[in-house]
Amino acid sequence: MRIITTISIFVVAFAANAQTIDANSTNKKKAIKMEFFSPLTGNTTIGYESYIKDWLSWEGKVGIIGLGTDNSDTNPSGVLLKAGPKFKLNPDFVTNDLRGSHLLGGKYIRPEIAFAYYNEDVVSFDGNSETKSRQDYTSVAFLITYGRQYILANIMTLDYHIGLGYGYDSSEEGKYNFGYSNGNNSFPVAISVGFTIGVLLK
Known part of the structure:
Protein backbone atom coordinates (compact mmCIF):
# COMPACT_ATOMS: atom_id res chain seq x y z
CA MET A 1 0.00 0.00 0.00
CA ARG A 2 2.83 2.41 0.85
CA ILE A 3 4.50 1.63 -2.48
CA ILE A 4 1.28 2.41 -4.39
CA THR A 5 0.84 5.65 -2.43
CA THR A 6 4.45 6.64 -3.08
CA ILE A 7 4.12 5.88 -6.79
CA SER A 8 0.85 7.84 -6.96
CA ILE A 9 2.43 10.86 -5.32
CA PHE A 10 5.39 10.65 -7.71
CA VAL A 11 3.08 10.42 -10.74
CA VAL A 12 0.98 13.38 -9.59
CA ALA A 13 4.11 15.47 -8.93
CA PHE A 14 5.56 14.55 -12.32
CA ALA A 15 2.29 15.40 -14.07
CA ALA A 16 2.12 18.78 -12.31
CA ASN A 17 5.71 19.49 -13.29
CA ALA A 18 5.04 18.41 -16.88
CA GLN A 19 2.04 20.74 -17.06
CA THR A 20 4.24 23.57 -15.84
CA ILE A 21 6.85 22.86 -18.49
CA ASP A 22 4.21 22.62 -21.19
CA ALA A 23 2.57 25.83 -20.03
CA ASN A 24 5.86 27.69 -20.20
CA SER A 25 6.80 26.12 -23.54
CA THR A 26 3.61 27.48 -25.09
CA ASN A 27 4.62 31.02 -24.13
CA ASP A 54 15.46 32.12 -18.11
CA TRP A 55 15.48 35.62 -16.63
CA LEU A 56 17.05 37.14 -19.73
CA SER A 57 15.85 38.60 -23.03
CA TRP A 58 17.16 41.16 -25.51
CA GLU A 59 15.40 44.28 -26.72
CA GLY A 60 16.17 46.81 -29.43
CA LYS A 61 14.31 49.86 -30.72
CA VAL A 62 14.46 51.99 -33.86
CA GLY A 63 12.82 55.41 -34.05
CA ILE A 64 12.16 57.60 -37.08
CA ILE A 65 12.60 61.18 -35.90
CA GLY A 66 10.22 63.51 -37.70
CA LEU A 67 7.50 60.90 -38.11
CA GLY A 68 5.10 62.43 -35.61
CA THR A 69 3.78 65.75 -34.42
CA ASP A 70 6.08 68.76 -34.73
CA ASN A 71 5.24 70.66 -31.56
CA SER A 72 8.21 73.03 -31.81
CA ASP A 73 7.86 73.67 -35.57
CA THR A 74 11.50 72.75 -36.25
CA ASN A 75 10.95 70.03 -38.90
CA PRO A 76 13.21 67.41 -37.27
CA SER A 77 14.56 64.50 -39.31
CA GLY A 78 16.78 61.64 -38.19
CA VAL A 79 17.05 58.29 -36.46
CA LEU A 80 16.98 56.99 -32.88
CA LEU A 81 18.47 53.65 -31.73
CA LYS A 82 18.20 51.88 -28.38
CA ALA A 83 19.38 48.40 -27.39
CA GLY A 84 20.23 46.34 -24.34
CA PRO A 85 19.75 43.10 -22.40
CA LYS A 86 16.65 42.78 -20.26
CA PHE A 87 17.14 41.07 -16.88
CA LYS A 88 13.87 39.85 -15.41
CA LEU A 89 13.47 40.21 -11.65
CA ASN A 90 11.73 37.71 -9.38
CA PRO A 91 8.28 36.66 -10.65
CA ASP A 92 5.17 37.99 -8.95
CA PHE A 93 4.26 34.53 -7.65
CA VAL A 94 5.51 30.94 -7.60
CA THR A 95 3.32 27.92 -6.76
CA ASN A 96 3.78 24.17 -7.03
CA ASP A 97 2.04 24.03 -10.40
CA LEU A 98 3.05 27.38 -11.91
CA ARG A 99 6.57 28.75 -12.26
CA GLY A 100 5.81 32.40 -11.97
CA SER A 101 4.59 34.56 -14.79
CA HIS A 102 5.04 34.62 -18.57
CA LEU A 103 8.61 34.29 -19.88
CA GLU A 112 20.79 50.17 -22.55
CA ILE A 113 22.71 52.32 -24.96
CA ALA A 114 20.72 55.05 -26.75
CA PHE A 115 21.90 56.96 -29.80
CA ALA A 116 20.23 59.72 -31.81
CA TYR A 117 21.29 61.59 -34.91
CA TYR A 118 19.01 64.23 -36.39
CA ASP A 136 22.82 68.67 -36.95
CA TYR A 137 22.75 67.01 -33.52
CA THR A 138 24.40 63.84 -32.26
CA SER A 139 23.47 62.38 -28.91
CA VAL A 140 24.37 59.28 -26.89
CA ALA A 141 23.31 58.01 -23.47
CA PHE A 142 23.82 55.03 -21.19
CA LEU A 143 20.71 54.30 -19.16
CA ILE A 144 19.71 51.86 -16.43
CA THR A 145 16.01 51.29 -17.05
CA TYR A 146 13.51 49.81 -14.62
CA GLY A 147 10.14 48.66 -15.88
CA ARG A 148 7.31 46.18 -15.76
CA GLN A 149 5.75 44.29 -18.63
CA TYR A 150 2.28 42.75 -18.59
CA ILE A 151 1.26 39.92 -20.92
CA LEU A 152 -2.39 39.80 -21.98
CA ALA A 153 -3.67 36.32 -22.94
CA ASN A 154 -0.31 35.42 -24.51
CA ILE A 155 -1.24 37.85 -27.31
CA MET A 156 -0.37 41.42 -26.31
CA THR A 157 2.20 43.24 -24.19
CA LEU A 158 1.88 46.39 -22.10
CA ASP A 159 5.04 47.88 -20.65
CA TYR A 160 5.97 50.98 -18.68
CA HIS A 161 9.53 51.98 -17.85
CA ILE A 162 11.78 54.75 -16.59
CA GLY A 163 15.51 55.07 -17.13
CA LEU A 164 18.28 57.11 -15.54
CA GLY A 165 21.93 57.43 -16.52
CA TYR A 166 24.56 59.56 -18.20
CA GLY A 167 24.30 61.29 -21.55
CA TYR A 168 25.95 63.67 -23.97
CA ASP A 169 24.69 65.64 -26.95
CA SER A 170 26.46 67.96 -29.34
CA SER A 171 24.35 70.97 -28.37
CA GLU A 172 26.28 70.98 -25.05
CA GLU A 173 23.27 72.67 -23.48
CA GLY A 174 21.10 69.64 -22.85
CA LYS A 175 17.86 68.90 -24.65
CA TYR A 176 15.20 66.36 -25.49
CA ASN A 177 16.55 63.90 -28.07
CA PHE A 178 13.32 62.18 -29.15
CA GLY A 179 13.57 59.21 -26.80
CA TYR A 180 15.44 60.56 -23.79
CA SER A 181 16.54 63.88 -22.36
CA ASN A 182 20.11 64.94 -21.62
CA GLY A 183 21.38 67.53 -19.19
CA ASN A 184 24.06 70.04 -20.12
CA ASN A 185 27.81 69.42 -19.93
CA SER A 186 27.99 70.47 -16.28
CA PHE A 187 25.18 68.07 -15.34
CA PRO A 188 25.29 65.19 -17.89
CA VAL A 189 22.35 63.21 -16.55
CA ALA A 190 20.05 61.38 -18.99
CA ILE A 191 16.47 60.31 -18.30
CA SER A 192 13.82 58.44 -20.26
CA VAL A 193 10.20 57.51 -19.64
CA GLY A 194 8.05 55.33 -21.85
CA PHE A 195 4.99 53.17 -22.35
CA THR A 196 4.86 50.46 -25.01
CA ILE A 197 2.14 48.27 -26.48
CA GLY A 198 2.98 45.22 -28.55
CA VAL A 199 2.05 41.92 -30.16
CA LEU A 200 3.60 38.59 -29.23
CA LEU A 201 5.14 36.30 -31.85
CA LYS A 202 6.08 32.63 -31.71
Whole structure:
Protein backbone atom coordinates (compact mmCIF):
# COMPACT_ATOMS: atom_id res chain seq x y z
CA MET A 1 0.00 0.00 0.00
CA ARG A 2 2.83 2.41 0.85
CA ILE A 3 4.50 1.63 -2.48
CA ILE A 4 1.28 2.41 -4.39
CA THR A 5 0.84 5.65 -2.43
CA THR A 6 4.45 6.64 -3.08
CA ILE A 7 4.12 5.88 -6.79
CA SER A 8 0.85 7.84 -6.96
CA ILE A 9 2.43 10.86 -5.32
CA PHE A 10 5.39 10.65 -7.71
CA VAL A 11 3.08 10.42 -10.74
CA VAL A 12 0.98 13.38 -9.59
CA ALA A 13 4.11 15.47 -8.93
CA PHE A 14 5.56 14.55 -12.32
CA ALA A 15 2.29 15.40 -14.07
CA ALA A 16 2.12 18.78 -12.31
CA ASN A 17 5.71 19.49 -13.29
CA ALA A 18 5.04 18.41 -16.88
CA GLN A 19 2.04 20.74 -17.06
CA THR A 20 4.24 23.57 -15.84
CA ILE A 21 6.85 22.86 -18.49
CA ASP A 22 4.21 22.62 -21.19
CA ALA A 23 2.57 25.83 -20.03
CA ASN A 24 5.86 27.69 -20.20
CA SER A 25 6.80 26.12 -23.54
CA THR A 26 3.61 27.48 -25.09
CA ASN A 27 4.62 31.02 -24.13
CA LYS A 28 5.40 33.11 -27.17
CA LYS A 29 9.00 34.23 -26.91
CA LYS A 30 9.20 37.26 -29.19
CA ALA A 31 7.36 40.56 -29.42
CA ILE A 32 7.08 43.57 -31.68
CA LYS A 33 6.25 46.77 -29.82
CA MET A 34 5.61 50.45 -30.32
CA GLU A 35 6.34 53.34 -27.99
CA PHE A 36 2.70 54.31 -27.73
CA PHE A 37 3.10 58.05 -27.16
CA SER A 38 6.20 58.56 -29.31
CA PRO A 39 4.29 60.13 -32.27
CA LEU A 40 3.15 62.88 -29.90
CA THR A 41 6.79 63.76 -29.19
CA GLY A 42 7.99 64.00 -32.78
CA ASN A 43 9.05 60.44 -33.60
CA THR A 44 7.70 56.94 -34.14
CA THR A 45 9.64 54.22 -32.33
CA ILE A 46 9.26 50.47 -32.92
CA GLY A 47 10.88 47.79 -30.76
CA TYR A 48 11.63 44.07 -30.91
CA GLU A 49 12.15 41.74 -27.93
CA SER A 50 13.43 38.16 -28.04
CA TYR A 51 13.69 35.64 -25.21
CA ILE A 52 17.22 34.27 -24.70
CA LYS A 53 17.00 32.10 -21.58
CA ASP A 54 15.46 32.12 -18.11
CA TRP A 55 15.48 35.62 -16.63
CA LEU A 56 17.05 37.14 -19.73
CA SER A 57 15.85 38.60 -23.03
CA TRP A 58 17.16 41.16 -25.51
CA GLU A 59 15.40 44.28 -26.72
CA GLY A 60 16.17 46.81 -29.43
CA LYS A 61 14.31 49.86 -30.72
CA VAL A 62 14.46 51.99 -33.86
CA GLY A 63 12.82 55.41 -34.05
CA ILE A 64 12.16 57.60 -37.08
CA ILE A 65 12.60 61.18 -35.90
CA GLY A 66 10.22 63.51 -37.70
CA LEU A 67 7.50 60.90 -38.11
CA GLY A 68 5.10 62.43 -35.61
CA THR A 69 3.78 65.75 -34.42
CA ASP A 70 6.08 68.76 -34.73
CA ASN A 71 5.24 70.66 -31.56
CA SER A 72 8.21 73.03 -31.81
CA ASP A 73 7.86 73.67 -35.57
CA THR A 74 11.50 72.75 -36.25
CA ASN A 75 10.95 70.03 -38.90
CA PRO A 76 13.21 67.41 -37.27
CA SER A 77 14.56 64.50 -39.31
CA GLY A 78 16.78 61.64 -38.19
CA VAL A 79 17.05 58.29 -36.46
CA LEU A 80 16.98 56.99 -32.88
CA LEU A 81 18.47 53.65 -31.73
CA LYS A 82 18.20 51.88 -28.38
CA ALA A 83 19.38 48.40 -27.39
CA GLY A 84 20.23 46.34 -24.34
CA PRO A 85 19.75 43.10 -22.40
CA LYS A 86 16.65 42.78 -20.26
CA PHE A 87 17.14 41.07 -16.88
CA LYS A 88 13.87 39.85 -15.41
CA LEU A 89 13.47 40.21 -11.65
CA ASN A 90 11.73 37.71 -9.38
CA PRO A 91 8.28 36.66 -10.65
CA ASP A 92 5.17 37.99 -8.95
CA PHE A 93 4.26 34.53 -7.65
CA VAL A 94 5.51 30.94 -7.60
CA THR A 95 3.32 27.92 -6.76
CA ASN A 96 3.78 24.17 -7.03
CA ASP A 97 2.04 24.03 -10.40
CA LEU A 98 3.05 27.38 -11.91
CA ARG A 99 6.57 28.75 -12.26
CA GLY A 100 5.81 32.40 -11.97
CA SER A 101 4.59 34.56 -14.79
CA HIS A 102 5.04 34.62 -18.57
CA LEU A 103 8.61 34.29 -19.88
CA LEU A 104 8.54 37.90 -21.08
CA GLY A 105 6.38 39.30 -18.29
CA GLY A 106 7.17 40.88 -14.95
CA LYS A 107 9.51 43.48 -13.51
CA TYR A 108 12.92 43.96 -15.09
CA ILE A 109 16.15 45.93 -15.24
CA ARG A 110 17.52 46.87 -18.68
CA PRO A 111 20.95 48.51 -19.14
CA GLU A 112 20.79 50.17 -22.55
CA ILE A 113 22.71 52.32 -24.96
CA ALA A 114 20.72 55.05 -26.75
CA PHE A 115 21.90 56.96 -29.80
CA ALA A 116 20.23 59.72 -31.81
CA TYR A 117 21.29 61.59 -34.91
CA TYR A 118 19.01 64.23 -36.39
CA ASN A 119 18.80 67.74 -37.77
CA GLU A 120 16.21 70.45 -37.32
CA ASP A 121 15.56 74.10 -38.10
CA VAL A 122 17.25 76.69 -35.90
CA VAL A 123 16.21 80.33 -35.95
CA SER A 124 18.79 83.03 -35.24
CA PHE A 125 18.28 86.79 -35.03
CA ASP A 126 20.60 89.49 -36.33
CA GLY A 127 19.14 92.83 -35.42
CA ASN A 128 15.67 92.91 -36.95
CA SER A 129 16.31 90.08 -39.40
CA GLU A 130 15.52 86.45 -38.83
CA THR A 131 17.63 83.64 -40.29
CA LYS A 132 16.62 79.98 -40.40
CA SER A 133 19.21 77.22 -40.89
CA ARG A 134 19.52 73.47 -40.39
CA GLN A 135 21.51 72.23 -37.42
CA ASP A 136 22.82 68.67 -36.95
CA TYR A 137 22.75 67.01 -33.52
CA THR A 138 24.40 63.84 -32.26
CA SER A 139 23.47 62.38 -28.91
CA VAL A 140 24.37 59.28 -26.89
CA ALA A 141 23.31 58.01 -23.47
CA PHE A 142 23.82 55.03 -21.19
CA LEU A 143 20.71 54.30 -19.16
CA ILE A 144 19.71 51.86 -16.43
CA THR A 145 16.01 51.29 -17.05
CA TYR A 146 13.51 49.81 -14.62
CA GLY A 147 10.14 48.66 -15.88
CA ARG A 148 7.31 46.18 -15.76
CA GLN A 149 5.75 44.29 -18.63
CA TYR A 150 2.28 42.75 -18.59
CA ILE A 151 1.26 39.92 -20.92
CA LEU A 152 -2.39 39.80 -21.98
CA ALA A 153 -3.67 36.32 -22.94
CA ASN A 154 -0.31 35.42 -24.51
CA ILE A 155 -1.24 37.85 -27.31
CA MET A 156 -0.37 41.42 -26.31
CA THR A 157 2.20 43.24 -24.19
CA LEU A 158 1.88 46.39 -22.10
CA ASP A 159 5.04 47.88 -20.65
CA TYR A 160 5.97 50.98 -18.68
CA HIS A 161 9.53 51.98 -17.85
CA ILE A 162 11.78 54.75 -16.59
CA GLY A 163 15.51 55.07 -17.13
CA LEU A 164 18.28 57.11 -15.54
CA GLY A 165 21.93 57.43 -16.52
CA TYR A 166 24.56 59.56 -18.20
CA GLY A 167 24.30 61.29 -21.55
CA TYR A 168 25.95 63.67 -23.97
CA ASP A 169 24.69 65.64 -26.95
CA SER A 170 26.46 67.96 -29.34
CA SER A 171 24.35 70.97 -28.37
CA GLU A 172 26.28 70.98 -25.05
CA GLU A 173 23.27 72.67 -23.48
CA GLY A 174 21.10 69.64 -22.85
CA LYS A 175 17.86 68.90 -24.65
CA TYR A 176 15.20 66.36 -25.49
CA ASN A 177 16.55 63.90 -28.07
CA PHE A 178 13.32 62.18 -29.15
CA GLY A 179 13.57 59.21 -26.80
CA TYR A 180 15.44 60.56 -23.79
CA SER A 181 16.54 63.88 -22.36
CA ASN A 182 20.11 64.94 -21.62
CA GLY A 183 21.38 67.53 -19.19
CA ASN A 184 24.06 70.04 -20.12
CA ASN A 185 27.81 69.42 -19.93
CA SER A 186 27.99 70.47 -16.28
CA PHE A 187 25.18 68.07 -15.34
CA PRO A 188 25.29 65.19 -17.89
CA VAL A 189 22.35 63.21 -16.55
CA ALA A 190 20.05 61.38 -18.99
CA ILE A 191 16.47 60.31 -18.30
CA SER A 192 13.82 58.44 -20.26
CA VAL A 193 10.20 57.51 -19.64
CA GLY A 194 8.05 55.33 -21.85
CA PHE A 195 4.99 53.17 -22.35
CA THR A 196 4.86 50.46 -25.01
CA ILE A 197 2.14 48.27 -26.48
CA GLY A 198 2.98 45.22 -28.55
CA VAL A 199 2.05 41.92 -30.16
CA LEU A 200 3.60 38.59 -29.23
CA LEU A 201 5.14 36.30 -31.85
CA LYS A 202 6.08 32.63 -31.71
